Amino acid sequence: xxxxxxxxxxxxxxxxxxxxxxxxxxxxxxxxxxxxxxxxxxxxxxxxxxxxxxxxxxxxxxxxxxxxxxxxxxxxxxxxxxxxxxxxxxxxxxxxxxxxxxxxxxxxxxxxxxxxxxxxxxxxxxxxxxxxxxxxxxxxxxxxxxxxxxxxxxxxxxxxxxxxxxxxxxxxxxxxxxxxxxxxxxxxxxxxxxxxxxxxxxxxxxxxxxxxxxxxxxxxxxxxxxxxxxxxxxxxxxxxxxxx
Amino acid sequence: xxxxxxxxxxxxxxxxxxxxxxxxxxxxxxxxxxxxxxxxxxxxxxxxxxxxxxxxxxxxxxxxxxxxxxxxxxxxxxxxxxxxxxxxxxxxxxxxxxxxxxxxxxxxxxxxxxxxxxxxxxxxxxxxxxxxxxxxxxxxxxxxxxxxxxxxxxxxxxxxxxxxxxxxxxxxxxxxxxxxxxxxxxxxxxxxxxxxxxxxxxxxxxxxxxxxxxxxxxxxxxxxxxxxxxxxxxx
Numbered sequence: 001x002x003x004x005x006x007x008x009x010x011x012x013x014x015x016x017x018x019x020x021x022x023x024x025x026x027x028x029x030x031x032x033x034x035x036x037x038x039x040x041x042x043x044x045x046x047x048x049x050x051x052x053x054x055x056x057x058x059x060x061x062x063x064x065x066x067x068x069x070x071x072x073x074x075x076x077x078x079x080x081x082x083x084x085x086x087x088x089x090x091x092x093x094x095x096x097x098x099x100x101x102x103x104x105x106x107x108x109x110x111x112x113x114x115x116x117x118x119x120x121x122x123x124x125x126x127x128x129x130x131x132x133x134x135x136x137x138x139x140x141x142x143x144x145x146x147x148x149x150x151x152x153x154x155x156x157x158x159x160x161x162x163x164x165x166x167x168x169x170x171x172x173x174x175x176x177x178x179x180x181x182x183x184x185x186x187x188x189x190x191x192x193x194x195x196x197x198x199x200x201x202x203x204x205x206x207x208x209x210x211x212x213x214x215x216x217x218x219x220x221x222x223x224x225x226x227x228x229x230x231x232x233x234x235x236x237x238x239x240x241x242x243x244x
Numbered sequence: 245x246x247x248x249x250x251x252x253x254x255x256x257x258x259x260x261x262x263x264x265x266x267x268x269x270x271x272x273x274x275x276x277x278x279x280x281x282x283x284x285x286x287x288x289x290x291x292x293x294x295x296x297x298x299x300x301x302x303x304x305x306x307x308x309x310x311x312x313x314x315x316x317x318x319x320x321x322x323x324x325x326x327x328x329x330x331x332x333x334x335x336x337x338x339x340x341x342x343x344x345x346x347x348x349x350x351x352x353x354x355x356x357x358x359x360x361x362x363x364x365x366x367x368x369x370x371x372x373x374x375x376x377x378x379x380x381x382x383x384x385x386x387x388x389x390x391x392x393x394x395x396x397x398x399x400x401x402x403x404x405x406x407x408x409x410x411x412x413x414x415x416x417x418x419x420x421x422x423x424x425x426x427x428x429x430x431x432x433x434x435x436x437x438x439x440x441x442x443x444x445x446x447x448x449x450x451x452x453x454x455x456x457x458x459x460x461x462x463x464x465x466x467x468x469x470x471x472x473x474x475x476x477x478x479x
Contacts, residue, residue, distance in 0.1 A: 235332065235406075236415060236471070242330035243461065244273065244468030 001163040002043035003067040009039070011049075011066050015056055027055040046163045050186065060191050061178055073167070076177030077193045084179055085202035087131035088189070090121035091218045097203060098215055116199055120185040125161045126221065128183035132173035141169045157225075160184065246444065249451040250291050256458045257284040263465070276461075279323045282315040287454060289315075292370040299368040306365040309372055313356050313388040317349055320395040323457075327422065330464075333402035340398055348394050355387035389433055396429035414470075418463035425456030 016024060025032045028051040038044045046064065053063035061077065064070040086094075096114045104111035121127075129137060138156075142149045145168050155161050161169070166180030178192035190196065206214075261280040268277040288294045289312040299308040321340070328336040339345050363380035365372065375381035403426060406419035432450050 232411065235409075235411060236467075238332050239330045239415065239418075239464060240468045240471055242273070242326050243276065243464045244471075 001046045002038075003046065003049060003069070005039045005042045005044050007067055008044040008049065011063070012052070015058060015063070016052075024052060024055070028052045029055070046186075060187060061193070069164070070167075073177055076171070078176030078179075080176060080179050080182075080194055080198065081131075082202045082205070083131040084128060084175065085194075085199045086206060086214060087127040088119045088121070088124055088183060089199055089203060090117050091123070091215070091222060093117055093121075094203075094211065094215045094218060098208075098211060101208060101211075113200070114203070116203070119189055119199075120159070120183055123159055123218075123221065123225070124183045124185070125159050126156050127218070128180060129156065129169060130217075130221075132170070132175050132179075137169065137173055140172050141165060144168055144172060246447050246451070247291075249448060249455075250287065253451045253454045253458070254284065254287045254291065256455060257287050260284075260458055260461060273326075275322045275326060279319050279326070282319045282322075283454070283458075286312055286316045286319060287451075290371065290451075295370040296368050304366065304368045306360075306368060306372060308368075309365075310356060310360055314353070316388070317353065317391050320392045321345075321349060324395040324399055327399050328402060331399075331402035331406050331419070333405075336398045336402050340395060345394075345398075349391050352387045352391040355390075356384060359384035359387060385436075389436065393430050393433040396426040399423075399426045400430065412467075414463060414467045418460050418467065420460075421456050421463060422460035425453045425458075425460060428453030428456060 012024070021035060022032055025035055028048075030048060030051050035044075035048060038048060049063055049067070050060045053060045061073055065072075065074045080088075093114050093116050097111075100111040100114060138152055139149060142152045145152075145165055147165075152165070155165070161180065161184045163181060163184070163186055166184050166186070167177050170177045170180045176193070178187060179194075181187040182189050182192045182194065189198070195201075203211075257280060261277065261284050264273075264277040264280050268274055289298065289308055295308055299306060302308055324340045324345075325337065328340055359380045363375070363378055363384070365375060365381070367374065369375060372381050372385065400423060403419045403423035407416050407423055409416070411419075428449050432446055432453070435446050435449060
């Protein structure tokens with residue numbers, strides 16, 4: 001996912017004035033050679049835009065919206081739904097909440113509040129896609145972006161999704177355009193316009209039954225992933241045992 | 245060109261043999277050491293400048309060629325069992341270690357012995373090309389090629405399956421190298437049926453196949469060296 005180098009240069013001069021590239025790169029924590037290469041190739045990655053924008057204390061979404069492919073990003077920002085918020089809570093945090101509620105019910109006390117681990121969690125992309133759309137969402141996204149469905153599945157399995165695909169998915173699912181970028185870890189929840197403590201709030205308001213059924217779905221997905229990795233490592237081990 | 249390919253194949257096989265020595269001493273997968281050693285012997289005996297002096301020691305009756313054939317049978321049996329087990333293919337394992345596989349190797353061995361003793365192979369000739377017009381020599385050659393071809397054919401499918409799986413790249417690279425090698429070994433049989441018997445293509449394919457298989461083993465060992473340590477399994 002990239003923006004044209006020419007527009008990037010224009011944006012850079014408008015926000016950073018005459019600051020040298022070296023100073024910008026140092027502040028943004030990106031390699032100077034990386035930026036130079038991106039400028040030479042004529043395409044600057046969105047990660048660079050985000051890093052520079054953060055180093056200058058500018059809102060990342062507004063910075064991205066300067067570029068033609070992202071013009072509707074600011075306007076498309078919408079607060080996340082409860083399902084989206086819950087999707088960005090890790091499996092272990094969900095299970096911990098269930099355990100805490102259980103203990104509270106037995107001891108007739110208030111449940112201990114789980115301290116949620118930061119986003120994104122290990123299967124955040126899959127969880128977000130499942131939360132915003134039905135099973136055919138992935139097919140629609142792949143068709144819209146003109147990529148092979150297995151290419152998209154590979155990204156999801158690796159818990160990755162390009163910014164372009166995350167925004168496209170949000171557009172198709174008719175949710176806030178920046179919400180998918182939180183699931184991919186490209187934006188922090190605050191940068192995407194999520195209220196502080198929104199995940200915690202959504203978690204506390206979820207009923208026991210909904211929470212347990214969500215956890216069951218998550219565990220099901222986890223067991224499938226684990227089965228695959230176990231089969232893969234068993235295959236590799238078999239080769240090493242016989243031919244190593 | 246062919247000589248270069250032959251010496252490269254020999255060098256690769258010898259390098260693999262030396263590489264297996266530490267594992268051999270430690271008792272890890274000893275079969276592979278013997279596979280490499282016998283494969284080196286086979287390749288060495290296919291090179292005229294090494295075959296002639298060795299056969300001279302054995303009385304210039306081409307007994308060295310019989311040794312070559314039996315070594316190649318041993319190599320292919322041991323290797324096929326290992327590879328089929330490594331790529332978890334019970335059907336291939338059955339085809340090699342089961343009654344059919346044992347029958348094929350037994351028939352080929354008896355055929356080699358019978359054709360050797362019922363014909364007159366006096367005067368060293370690498371690859372028995374000097375006796376190419378004798379029907380017994382032709383039968384001898386076919387028996388010698390049959391088992392390696394059979395064993396290799398059994399291994400094409402399991403390795404090809406690994407190539408098209410979603411394993412890590414290094415594993416698939418190893419599997420594809422092995423798969424190409426086994427397919428080429430198998431391919432030498434139909435190639436021999438084509439008119440020029442001692443043609444350039446047959447030799448290029450058979451020594452090229454050895455290089456592919458050896459490269460596959462080297463890649464497997466590289467991935468073995470780089471394997472994750474115990475306890476790295478993720479939840």
